[in-house]
Amino acid sequence: MKAAEAAGAQKTCGAAQAISYIKGLYTVEKELREKVKEHVISLEEFLEERILRCTPIITSFHTWLEKQSEEVLPSSALGAAIKYTLNRWPTLIKYLCHEELTPDNNAAERGIRPFVMGRKNWVMCGSPEGAKTACVLYSLIETAKANNLNPYHYHYLKTVFEKVPTLAPGDDWGQLLPWNITL
Numbered sequence: 001m002k003a004a005e006a007a008g009a010q011k012t013c014g015a016a017q018a019i020s021y022i023k024g025l026y027t028v029e030k031e032l033r034e035k036v037k038e039h040v041i042s043l044e045e046f047l048e049e050r051i052l053r054c055t056p057i058i059t060s061f062h063t064w065l066e067k068q069s070e071e072v073l074p075s076s077a078l079g080a081a082i083k084y085t086l087n088r089w090p091t092l093i094k095y096l097c098h099e100e101l102t103p104d105n106n107a108a109e110r111g112i113r114p115f116v117m118g119r120k121n122w123v124m125c126g127s128p129e130g131a132k133t134a135c136v137l138y139s140l141i142e143t144a145k146a147n148n149l150n151p152y153h154y155h156y157l158k159t160v161f162e163k164v165p166t167l168a169p170g171d172d173w174g175q176l177l178p179w180n181i182t183l
Contacts, residue, residue: 021060028054058096065089140156140160146178149178163175
């Protein structure tokens with residue numbers, strides 16, 4: 001579907017209203033994250049402001065969803081999206097009270113994309129054990145990247161691989177996480 005067709009479909013099926021609520025949440029998120037990045041507000045102020053500004057949007061969005069769930073055919077694409085959203089509502093709004101969370105999971109999606117793209121070529125990495133190993137390695141690499149640590153440049157992986165054999169099952173493995181490790 002072309003962009004113009006999609007925009008027309010949104011207007012006729014009511015999805016444009018849902019998108020406007022979501023856009024409002026993203027606008028607030030972007031503005032507040034910029035203020036934190038520029039040290040204009042603290043993380044505590046970020047959370048207070050996020051809750052203050054997003055709560056009315058979320059409340060209106062939820063009211064709209066409830067109303068639409070009664071008016072839209074459940075078997076339509078919009079009806080399915082509304083049902084999905086309402087069924088997950090308590091989980092969806094949890095991000096408000098946690099500064100490390102965002103209104104979406106785009107960062108996680110971007111993080112796993114290389115693995116997802118490659119898995120068809122790897123065909124289970126040769127064995128279930130190989131798949132588990134690949135999972136651990138990708139988790140380490142993507143967690144390092146998510147914490148602004150280049151896993152290759154700062155020798156993060158080399159340091160982890162050197163320390164792993166020295167740890168026992170009861171030891172603190174958390175010391176190897178990107179935000180704890182000393183390189």
